[in-house]
Amino acid sequence: MRKDQTLGEYLQSQGVSRRGFLKFCSATASLMALPPSAVAQVAEALATARRPSVIWLSFQECTGCTESLTRSHAPTVESLIFDAISLDYHHTLQAASGHGAEAAREAAMEENEGEYILVVDGSIPVGNKAYSTIAGISNYDMLVEAASKAFAIVAVGTCAAFGGIPHANPNPTGAVSVSDIVTGKPIINVSGCPPIPVVITGVLAHFLTFGTIPELDAQGRPAAFFGQNIHDRCYRRPFYERGQFAETFDDEGARKGWCLYKLGCKGPTTYNACATLKWNAGTSFPIQSGHGCIGCSEPNFWDKGSFYNPISAGMWGSRDALLGAAAAGAALGVGSAIAARARKKKAQAAEEA
Amino acid sequence: MTLLEFASGPGLQWALWIFVFGVVWRLIGALFLLARKDLSKPRRHNSVAAGLGAIWSRSTPAHAFEKRILFQHVTGYAWHFALFISVLFFAPHILFFESVLGFGWPHLPNTIVMVTAIIATAVLITLLIRRATHPVQRFISNADDYISIVVVLIPLVTGILAFAHVGGRYETLLALHLLSVEVMLIWFPFGKLMHAIMTMPARYQAGTAFGRRGVKA
Amino acid sequence: MSDLDAIPVSAEVTTGNVEPLLHEIRHALKRLAGGEDGTVIDLQRLPLAPGEEQRIEAVLGEGEVRAEINALGPTLVQETAYPGVWLITHRNAEESVIARFIEVTDMPELLKSQRADIESGINKLESELADSTKKN
Numbered sequence: 001m002r003k004d005q006t007l008g009e010y011l012q013s014q015g016v017s018r019r020g021f022l023k024f025c026s027a028t029a030s031l032m033a034l035p036p037s038a039v040a041q042v043a044e045a046l047a048t049a050r051r052p053s054v055i056w057l058s059f060q061e062c063t064g065c066t067e068s069l070t071r072s073h074a075p076t077v078e079s080l081i082f083d084a085i086s087l088d089y090h091h092t093l094q095a096a097s098g099h100g101a102e103a104a105r106e107a108a109m110e111e112n113e114g115e116y117i118l119v120v121d122g123s124i125p126v127g128n129k130a131y132s133t134i135a136g137i138s139n140y141d142m143l144v145e146a147a148s149k150a151f152a153i154v155a156v157g158t159c160a161a162f163g164g165i166p167h168a169n170p171n172p173t174g175a176v177s178v179s180d181i182v183t184g185k186p187i188i189n190v191s192g193c194p195p196i197p198v199v200i201t202g203v204l205a206h207f208l209t210f211g212t213i214p215e216l217d218a219q220g221r222p223a224a225f226f227g228q229n230i231h232d233r234c235y236r237r238p239f240y241e242r243g244q245f246a247e248t249f250d251d252e253g254a255r256k257g258w259c260l261y262k263l264g265c266k267g268p269t270t271y272n273a274c275a276t277l278k279w280n281a282g283t284s285f286p287i288q289s290g291h292g293c294i295g296c297s298e299p300n301f302w303d304k305g306s307f308y309n310p311i312s313a314g315m316w317g318s319r320d321a322l323l324g325a326a327a328a329g330a331a332l333g334v335g336s337a338i339a340a341r342a343r344k345k346k347a348q349a350a351e352e353a
Numbered sequence: 354m355t356l357l358e359f360a361s362g363p364g365l366q367w368a369l370w371i372f373v374f375g376v377v378w379r380l381i382g383a384l385f386l387l388a389r390k391d392l393s394k395p396r397r398h399n400s401v402a403a404g405l406g407a408i409w410s411r412s413t414p415a416h417a418f419e420k421r422i423l424f425q426h427v428t429g430y431a432w433h434f435a436l437f438i439s440v441l442f443f444a445p446h447i448l449f450f451e452s453v454l455g456f457g458w459p460h461l462p463n464t465i466v467m468v469t470a471i472i473a474t475a476v477l478i479t480l481l482i483r484r485a486t487h488p489v490q491r492f493i494s495n496a497d498d499y500i501s502i503v504v505v506l507i508p509l510v511t512g513i514l515a516f517a518h519v520g521g522r523y524e525t526l527l528a529l530h531l532l533s534v535e536v537m538l539i540w541f542p543f544g545k546l547m548h549a550i551m552t553m554p555a556r557y558q559a560g561t562a563f564g565r566r567g568v569k570a
Numbered sequence: 571m572s573d574l575d576a577i578p579v580s581a582e583v584t585t586g587n588v589e590p591l592l593h594e595i596r597h598a599l600k601r602l603a604g605g606e607d608g609t610v611i612d613l614q615r616l617p618l619a620p621g622e623e624q625r626i627e628a629v630l631g632e633g634e635v636r637a638e639i640n641a642l643g644p645t646l647v648q649e650t651a652y653p654g655v656w657l658i659t660h661r662n663a664e665e666s667v668i669a670r671f672i673e674v675t676d677m678p679e680l681l682k683s684q685r686a687d688i689e690s691g692i693n694k695l696e697s698e699l700a701d702s703t704k705k706n
């Protein structure tokens with residue numbers, strides 16, 4: 001796709017019919033969690049949309065987010081979206097490497113200054129910036145520079161959005177999130193470990209279509225995908241209401257598909273679209289497969305106690321500490337009783353004298 | 354640290370420590386009061402029967418006052434019963450007790466617990482209003498009474514809101530519920546809520562003491 | 571256990587979302603019959619338990635029209651047993667489902683020939699004719 005072409009022109013030049021284009025728009029609207037009535041609007045916007053430049057930086061990460069993205073379940077639509085954007089730099093997916101690749105990044109940044117979208121996956125170590133570098137440039141420096149010239153930043157994955165696993169206790173590298181470093185630019189957090197692939201493309205599609213920042217929730221996540229918690233959309237919810245819980249992973253309740261609350265499901269405190277969009281081409285999602293939600297799209301999910309602890313169990317400390325408090329209370333009780341008696345005896349003695 | 358992380362972590366820890374510390378302190382103090390020798394000659398020897406008798410007689414309205422205190426009596430039982438069901442038989446609560454005590458027990462369906470929780474809240478609000486408006490009740494109430502009612506009322510209300518997902522995001526409501534329970538736990542040993550532990554032993558003790566003197570309790 | 575199917579997992583789970591959906595369809599049909607606009611429902615936006623989508627399909631049944639569109643992969647347009655209610659399944663070139671809608675309408679927009687396509691068709695036909703006259 002040439003840069004001066006609109007998406008409509010591009011698709012036409014690829015031999016995509018108007019029907020194909022409308023189908024693409026319906027799927028894209030569905031992808032963006034827009035109501036079907038918005039398809040006409042999407043079609044109009046997409047027909048005249050110009051390709052945004054995207055620079056994708058991978059920092060302290062496991063590549064799981066990119067893996068998730070490349071396994072997203074709508075390859076035709078997604079590849080069209082990727083054709084439609086100009087992915088100018090992604091060091092995992094691009095063929096170029098070394099100085100050539102870095103030069104391409106610099107060039108794209110210059111050429112699209114103030115207009116490109118910066119996608120970041122992975123956290124940024126600030127304990128010692130040398131913990132993670134690309135072509136000799138620390139993640140921190142690269143982020144600060146790339147962010148300063150970007151139109152907006154998409155933090156893909158819980159690491160980029162909230163620090164994620166690198167940030168978990170004891171955080172040896174001093175890992176922080178994008179929003180801990182970058183200020184003054186819109187940041188869209190697409191959290192999840194990894195995020196649902198269609199959510200990543202949905203956000204890119206939103207840029208492509210409308211050229212604007214989608215509505216965000218309190219944590220900076222697109223409200224269309226993160227507006228509701230898993231528990232509210234979970235198909236096992238009726239069992240929760242009836243108080244039918246699986247007690248172990250292989251009991252009668254587990255086989256009957258009962259609620260996983262007792263097995264540590266974090267659905268009630270987790271905001272994501274897994275319960276509706278699902279994973280693996282809409283096949284299933286963790287709860288449907290019999291495992292509770294681990295809350296991977298929430299900040300500090302790794303440090304909130306065991307994945308198998310029920311939410312309501314709380315982290316109340318240890319029994320020993322409670323016994324200690326009891327012992328201290330007993331000591332004080334005995335002490336004050338003895339003191340009271342001593343006072344009384346003294347008073348009696350004084351009276352008798 | 355988010356509000357929920359504080360409420361389910363350090364907040365809960367401190368509240369439990371203070372609760373256990375305070376309860377044990379007051380209990381030991383009270384037990385020492387019993388250790389005094391009674392030098393008088395007992396009129397009646399079966400003190401266990403006298404103690405149990407007092408528990409019974411004080412849990413039922415005295416005949417002479419039956420009509421006058423009927424409302425108090427019925428609402429009192431309704432409140433305590435509904436509260437016990439809501440606190441002790443809600444599945445997430447049992448999971449909490451299980452994590453602290455090491456054992457659990459069967460739960461009731463959420464809908465039943467919701468009904469009892471709403472009954473408990475309604476009765477408690479009625480009683481609070483009555484206490485504040487009834488001239489005699491007002492006269493015999495002090496700050497402790499009002500504080501004790503309010504610190505129990507708030508966990509009930511926040512619990513219902515959290516369960517029904519109304520008035521805020523679930524984590525926020527859950528955090529508020531936990532925090533309000535923590536306030537209640539901290540207040541418990543030092544105010545009239547301590548009656549939950551003291552009432553029955555105190556009745557028993559009064560019964561035995563009276564029985565020894567041959568007085569009907 | 572090697573064979574996952576050997577683990578008995580029953581799925582008589584319901585979200586209670588199927589009935590309301592059917593009522594929504596009924597209301598949409600009434601509006602359509604009354605001369606108002608059609609309605610589109612995105613099936614991927616509904617929390618459904620395993621098996622519930624099949625239940626919806628079974629309840630809606632199959633009607634008289636069944637059409638396949640080949641554009642960016644196959645799309646199946648199926649009129650259900652209730653005239654005016656269409657089930658549209660978009661698939662990509664790899665045949666996996668990318669979107670599913672229930673459309674309550676006289677005729678899904680996608681079935682009509684599109685103005686832009688008609689125009690490019692005219693161009694194509696004209697150049698074809700021009701070619702053949704040249705050859706003769």
Ligand code: SF4
Pocket residue numbers: 230231232234235236237238240258259260261265266267268287292293
């Ligand atoms: S399985 Fe999890 S998300 Fe689903 S109802 Fe139970 S607690 Fe809620």
